[in-house]
Amino acid sequence: MMQPQGRPRPKIDDVAREAGVSRGTVSRVLNGGHWVSPPALAAVNAAIKKTGYRVNPHARNLATNKANSVAFLLTETHDRLFADPNFAVLMRGAADALAEHDIPLVLIMAGTDDEQRRATDFLTAGHVDGVLLVSSHGSRKGVIADIIAAGVPAIACGVPLGFEKKMGYVAADDYQGALELLEFLDNGGRKRIATITGPQDTSGGIRRLEAYRAHQGEAFDEALVAPGDYSRESGARAMRELLARVPDVDAVFAANDLMALGALEVLHDAGRRVPEDVAVAGFDDISAASAATPALTTVRQPFDRISEEMVRLLLDVIAGKNHAAITIPTELVVRESA
Amino acid sequence: MMQPQGRPRPKIDDVAREAGVSRGTVSRVLNGGHWVSPPALAAVNAAIKKTGYRVNPHARNLATNKANSVAFLLTETHDRLFADPNFAVLMRGAADALAEHDIPLVLIMAGTDDEQRRATDFLTAGHVDGVLLVSSHGSRKGVIADIIAAGVPAIACGVPLGFEKKMGYVAADDYQGALELLEFLDNGGRKRIATITGPQDTSGGIRRLEAYRAHQGEAFDEALVAPGDYSRESGARAMRELLARVPDVDAVFAANDLMALGALEVLHDAGRRVPEDVAVAGFDDISAASAATPALTTVRQPFDRISEEMVRLLLDVIAGKNHAAITIPTELVVRESA
DNA sequence: CTGAAAGCGCTTACAG
DNA sequence: CTGAAAGCGCTTACAG
Numbered sequence: 001m002m003q004p005q006g007r008p009r010p011k012i013d014d015v016a017r018e019a020g021v022s023r024g025t026v027s028r029v030l031n032g033g034h035w036v037s038p039p040a041l042a043a044v045n046a047a048i049k050k051t052g053y054r055v056n057p058h059a060r061n062l063a064t065n066k067a068n069s070v071a072f073l074l075t076e077t078h079d080r081l082f083a084d085p086n087f088a089v090l091m092r093g094a095a096d097a098l099a100e101h102d103i104p105l106v107l108i109m110a111g112t113d114d115e116q117r118r119a120t121d122f123l124t125a126g127h128v129d130g131v132l133l134v135s136s137h138g139s140r141k142g143v144i145a146d147i148i149a150a151g152v153p154a155i156a157c158g159v160p161l162g163f164e165k166k167m168g169y170v171a172a173d174d175y176q177g178a179l180e181l182l183e184f185l186d187n188g189g190r191k192r193i194a195t196i197t198g199p200q201d202t203s204g205g206i207r208r209l210e211a212y213r214a215h216q217g218e219a220f221d222e223a224l225v226a227p228g229d230y231s232r233e234s235g236a237r238a239m240r241e242l243l244a245r246v247p248d249v250d251a252v253f254a255a256n257d258l259m260a261l262g263a264l265e266v267l268h269d270a271g272r273r274v275p276e277d278v279a280v281a282g283f284d285d286i287s288a289a290s291a292a293t294p295a296l297t298t299v300r301q302p303f304d305r306i307s308e309e310m311v312r313l314l315l316d317v318i319a320g321k322n323h324a325a326i327t328i329p330t331e332l333v334v335r336e337s338a
Numbered sequence: 339m340m341q342p343q344g345r346p347r348p349k350i351d352d353v354a355r356e357a358g359v360s361r362g363t364v365s366r367v368l369n370g371g372h373w374v375s376p377p378a379l380a381a382v383n384a385a386i387k388k389t390g391y392r393v394n395p396h397a398r399n400l401a402t403n404k405a406n407s408v409a410f411l412l413t414e415t416h417d418r419l420f421a422d423p424n425f426a427v428l429m430r431g432a433a434d435a436l437a438e439h440d441i442p443l444v445l446i447m448a449g450t451d452d453e454q455r456r457a458t459d460f461l462t463a464g465h466v467d468g469v470l471l472v473s474s475h476g477s478r479k480g481v482i483a484d485i486i487a488a489g490v491p492a493i494a495c496g497v498p499l500g501f502e503k504k505m506g507y508v509a510a511d512d513y514q515g516a517l518e519l520l521e522f523l524d525n526g527g528r529k530r531i532a533t534i535t536g537p538q539d540t541s542g543g544i545r546r547l548e549a550y551r552a553h554q555g556e557a558f559d560e561a562l563v564a565p566g567d568y569s570r571e572s573g574a575r576a577m578r579e580l581l582a583r584v585p586d587v588d589a590v591f592a593a594n595d596l597m598a599l600g601a602l603e604v605l606h607d608a609g610r611r612v613p614e615d616v617a618v619a620g621f622d623d624i625s626a627a628s629a630a631t632p633a634l635t636t637v638r639q640p641f642d643r644i645s646e647e648m649v650r651l652l653l654d655v656i657a658g659k660n661h662a663a664i665t666i667p668t669e670l671v672v673r674e675s676a
Numbered sequence: 677c678t679g680a681a682a683g684c685g686c687t688t689a690c691a692g
Numbered sequence: 693c694t695g696a697a698a699g700c701g702c703t704t705a706c707a708g
Contacts, residue, residue, distance in 0.1 A: 011700095011701055012701065012702065012703095021678080022678065022679045023679085023680090023701095023702085023703095024678070024679060024680080024703080025677085027702070028677095028678090028704095030702090030703095035677055035678085036678085037678085040677080040678080055463075055701090055702075056701050056702070057463055057465055058400040058403075058405070058700085059700070059701035059702035059703090060701080060703075061399075061702090062400050062683095062685065062700090062702070063702045064684085064703065064704095067396070095447070099456060104444075104456075106444050107444070107445040109433070114437075122442050125392055125395055126395055126396065127442070349684095349686085350686065350687095359694080360694065360695045360696075361687095361696090362687080362697095363695075365686070365687055365688080366687095368686090368687090369687075374694085375693055375694085378694080393685090393686075394684085394685050394686070396684085396685080397684070397685035397686035397687090398685080398686055399686090399700095400699095400700050400701065400702085401685080401686045401699080401700050402700085
């Protein structure tokens with residue numbers, strides 16, 4: 001039943017009057033219907049429908065001291081949010097998981113200092129019950145510290161560097177995933193395996209490089225390492241570097257798919273065949289990975305599991321439980337590029 | 339001053355006691371500081387700092403009957419949000435404009451029926467004071483109708499088809515912009531100008547095609563029109579169609595840049611030189627347009643102006659003024675592709 | 677199972 | 693300029 005235009009919005013007392021019960025009884029059916037007799041329940045439900053009553057969230061939030069919403073905090077600029085498909089996948093997963101509990105997801109960006117200040121204000125003001133923290137670059141540590149200091153429940157995606165003990169998180173097993181991929185390249189007979197790294201103030205970027213270092217062991221050669229920042233362009237740039245420095249490179253492990261895609265382009269333009277001359281592999285398994293030519297061999301991050309677990313852990317923390325850390329295994333996806 | 343962990347959050351009475359004034363006086367300084375004597379004001383400010391007081395938004399919202407936030411409603415799936423850079427630009431602009439009024443922007447997606455239902459619930463429950471409506475496909479008319487029926491202030495980006503009279507909006511001048519571009523192609527000596535259309539349940543898609551139709555006049559030929567949906571892939575598909583159907587096509591006007599980029603790729607693969615053999619032009623001027631090879635000639639939509647005006651109009655409607663419609667001129671950006 | 681009452685933390689006329 | 697008081701619309705012990 002649509003609430004008629006103009007008329008004052010019905011409140012709980014209107015429903016109570018209509019149903020011939022007290023305000024408390026109406027509230028009880030609103031909150032689960034426990035300890036309410038069947039006839040009362042029926043009367044109230046009918047009255048709600050008849051009046052078009054909808055609970056006033058502000059009043060409820062004030063009374064319960066909860067916000068009934070959760071924030072998705074992205075410590076990135078708007079541009080990167082839209083450039084990296086992982087964020088979209090993560091956000092949709094979180095929104096879906098939260099929807100089952102009827103909790104809206106509020107997206108907050110903190111890419112600039114100014115945004116960061118506003119985000120902190122917003123999050124610590126009580127607007128939300130908790131926050132899902134995504135992509136915590138070192139440069140944004142202030143937000144994390146503030147959130148923790150304010151006692152706002154939060155769960156990070158990936159290891160929140162420097163705050164591992166104070167904030168729960170769920171992360172893919174970057175190290176094992178990368179190692180598995182590198183061994184696969186080995187088995188393919190590759191001799192000169194280079195890597196394009198992710199940002200080194202990010203747990204994923206660090207761990208994937210550690211795996212590379214461990215895998216190379218004695219053979220580790222600084223010349224085979226080119227830095228990237230997870231953007232496609234940085235992958236292309238790194239690949240050009242690598243090609244100039246190590247002409248006989250025969251495999252490249254990019255720390256994410258976007259950079260692998262950039263590398264693919266550069267190799268194509270340079271006339272190197274993939275995978276014949278150079279094997280290329282990424283990390284993430286974004287949808288563009290399978291669509292690429294050649295289709296990209298990569299390590300799949302189980303983003304749906306990740307977002308699901310993040311929501312679960314966050315609701316736990318909000319409910320008063322201690323935070324926890326979860327590591328989720330990745331999966332090697334072999335396609336054409338390696 | 340950081341609110342100490344654990345300790346109960348200070349409330350307005352704590353500040354009042356600390357400052358030696360009444361609760362009303364504290365509230366007055368919180369709300370602008372009018373009608374407060376200088377000494378009282380100083381005392382209150384000091385007390386606020388000392389106690390670490392922050393206003394409880396739920397209590398304030400209940401008392402004022404306002405939410406103090408605005409929604410950015412995207413009637414698209416998560417995927418498209420991240421695929422189309424225009425949304426990012428629009429959202430950042432809106433967030434910035436709103437930030438000046440200290441109003442947070444809440445992103446709401448309504449791509450699926452389920453999301454649409456939840457979005458409507460959320461928006462009409464009083465969680466936000468108004469909504470910025472973006473990309474109103476015909477398939478999502480229900481949300482618009484519900485928002486209007488519930489009397490929630492809203493401003494659309496682009497003409498809200500079927501609701502032009504009931505909802506304010508700000509739109510780029512699609513018709514003039516497209517016409518200007520087509521005339522430019524004319525002047526370049528192009529004889530067989532094709533078009534790749536946008537979705538026809540969208541005001542931009544419709545108006546840009548109308549301009550094309552008007553421009554062609556007598557020469558209008560159905561074979562020169564290929565449908566797209568604003569995605570890059572659809573642009574590529576349309577270009578292939580066009581090439582097969584009209585081998586002598588010498589110019590293509592794509593209804594947005596993403597599709598123009600797709601067309602560029604196909605032409606390149608087909609061995610057609612751009613702009614020598616075929617001129618290509620888009621609409622929007624996304625950042626990838628200038629980065630493309632060749633750089634894309636296009637019609638710039640002034641997204642910063644658009645988001646700014648949307649916010650202005652929305653705040654007006656929230657303040658009780660009548661809604662208004664604004665059309666903003668576009669700008670022809672000539673680069674290499676045409 | 678139900679109602680009367682207190683309380684959530686603010687704002688805002690109103691009287692002074 | 694300031695304080696006392698009512699009110700915003702809910703929830704939740706508490707007594708019955």
